Amino acid sequence: AQSVTQPDIHITVSEGASLELRCNYSYGATPYLFWYVQSPGQGLQLLLKYFSGDTLVQGIKGFEAEFKRSQSSFNLRKPSVHWSDAAEYFCAVALDNYGQNFVFGPGTRLSVLP
Amino acid sequence: KAGVTQTPRYLIKTRGQQVTLSCSPISGHRSVSWYQQTPGQGLQFLFEYFSETQRNKGNFPGRFSGRQFSNSRSEMNVSTLELGDSALYLCASSLGPLSSGNTIYFGEGSWLTVV
Numbered sequence: 001a002q003s004v005t006q007p008d009i010h011i012t013v014s015e016g017a018s019l020e021l022r023c024n025y026s027y028g029a030t031p032y033l034f035w036y037v038q039s040p041g042q043g044l045q046l047l048l049k050y051f052s053g054d055t056l057v058q059g060i061k062g063f064e065a066e067f068k069r070s071q072s073s074f075n076l077r078k079p080s081v082h083w084s085d086a087a088e089y090f091c092a093v094a095l096d097n098y099g100q101n102f103v104f105g106p107g108t109r110l111s112v113l114p
Numbered sequence: 115k116a117g118v119t120q121t122p123r124y125l126i127k128t129r130g131q132q133v134t135l136s137c138s139p140i141s142g143h144r145s146v147s148w149y150q151q152t153p154g155q156g157l158q159f160l161f162e163y164f165s166e167t168q169r170n171k172g173n174f175p176g177r178f179s180g181r182q183f184s185n186s187r188s189e190m191n192v193s194t195l196e197l198g199d200s201a202l203y204l205c206a207s208s209l210g211p212l213s214s215g216n217t218i219y220f221g222e223g224s225w226l227t228v229v
Contacts, residue, residue, distance in 0.1 A: 036220075043118075043204055043220035090157060094212055102147060102212050104157035 004093055004105040012111040013081050021076040021108050023091030031093035033074040035065055038088045038107075047089075050074060061085070086112045116141065118207050118221035126227045132193040135224045139186050139207030143219075145169075146188040147212060148180060151202040151223070160203075163188055164211045192226075200228045 005024045013019055025031060032051050036044040048059025055067040065076045074091060091105040119138040127133050139146050148160040159172040163182035180190040186207075192199055202223045208216040 034217075043222045044206075046217055046219070049217060102149075102159050102162075102218070104149075104159075106156045 004091055004103050006089075006091055006105040006108045008108045009106070010109045010111065012113060014113045015083050016080050019076075019078045019081045019085070019110070021089050021091075021110070023074045023076065023105055025072050025074070025091075025093050027072075027093065030067075030069060033065075033067060034092040034094070035059065035063070035074070035076045036090045036092060036104075037061075038090065040087075044090065047076070081110075081112055083112045083114060086110055118205055118219055120203075120205050120221035120224050122224060123222065124225045124227075126229060127195050128229055129195055129197060131195050132191060133195060133226060134189050134191045135203055135205075135226075137188045137190075137205030137207075137221060139188070139205075140219055143207035143209055144186050145208045145211050145216070145218075146182055146186060147206050147208075147218065148188070148190050149204040149206065150174075151204060152200070157204075160190065162212050169211055195228045197228050200226060202226075 003026050007022050034049045035047040037047050038044045047063045048057045048065055050057045050067045057065050063078050065074055067074050088107045088109050090107045094102050121136045145164045147162040149157050151157045161171040161180050162169045166182045177193045182188045202225055204220055204223045206218040206220045208218040210216045
């Protein structure tokens with residue numbers, strides 16, 4: 001079945017440590033790929049997106065993500081986490097397919113230890 | 115440039131009532147999409163409107179409906195509310211339709227509690 005998965009429900013890291021959030025998708029074609037962040041009680045903010053071209057994408061707040069076609073993955077990374085990064089992170093795909101539109105992964109909650 | 119604006123931000127309804135939520139997209143954006151977010155189901159796509167036409171609808175019952183006006187503002191309506199409809203309803207806008215891959219921008223959401 002077509003899906004977007006984020007294997008980690010909750011991740012806890014220490015401030016200053018590196019971070020990697022995983023995202024995998026299962027679709028026949030390469031979709032447009034996004035990472036969004038949601039702070040408590042807030043809407044979603046776009047961190048970065050991948051459409052085509054360079055597979056390493058830079059985003060806001062020091063985040064980057066790498067698209068790996070062979071692994072159907074689009075993992076989000078940050079070299080040094082700040083306490084303000086604590087939030088829920090959603091991977092999403094948009095499909096060039098009238099019947100699918102926008103699909104979100106289940107989300108990964110990030111906690112940051114001081 | 116103003117972002118996506120959703121009203122009301124918070125509301126409480128009783129079972130069986132109906133509710134209408136409003137969304138004003140970013141100026142110039144013609145696509146508005148709606149999402150439901152609950153702890154159990156996560157973020158789910160409700161429907162998308164582009165140029166006043168519904169382009170697609172997610173897997174929700176007919177109690178959930180929407181419309182888009184000529185100024186791109188959108189409303190969604192939920193009739194005969196059930197306790198399970200309690201959720202954060204998010205609206206998002208983009209320049210073109212979702213299938214074009216345009217970046218979508220989210221509003222702060224409307225928190226609906228059904229009692």
